[in-house]
Amino acid sequence: MSGADRQPPHVPAPEGSFQRLIEDIYFARDHARGVPGTLLWFVEEVGELVRAIRRGERHNLEEEFGDVYAWLATLASLHGIDLEAIGRRKYGAGCPRCHGAPCRCPHPAG
């Protein structure tokens, strides 16, 4: 069985979600590029976000958070993952370990 055979058919992200907005704009192009090329874009944007945070540049910060969010959404779409749904499934009932909100797990700060 090849990798393509294991690729699930694309199910669009829910209407009205940010992920769906990005899919509507870019999914055809992102799908044609594929995961390896898209991963490079994602990592590049994460690097730019890190630089913006370290430099404390407000304008760039907003720009780079937007880019990283969009590329993360794209990567999720390419894997058939509904980002909002999996985030809610994991954290919707509070901390996955102690179920608290806020988390009450004993752990060192930082």
Ligand SMILES: [Zn+2]
């Ligand atoms: Zn916890």
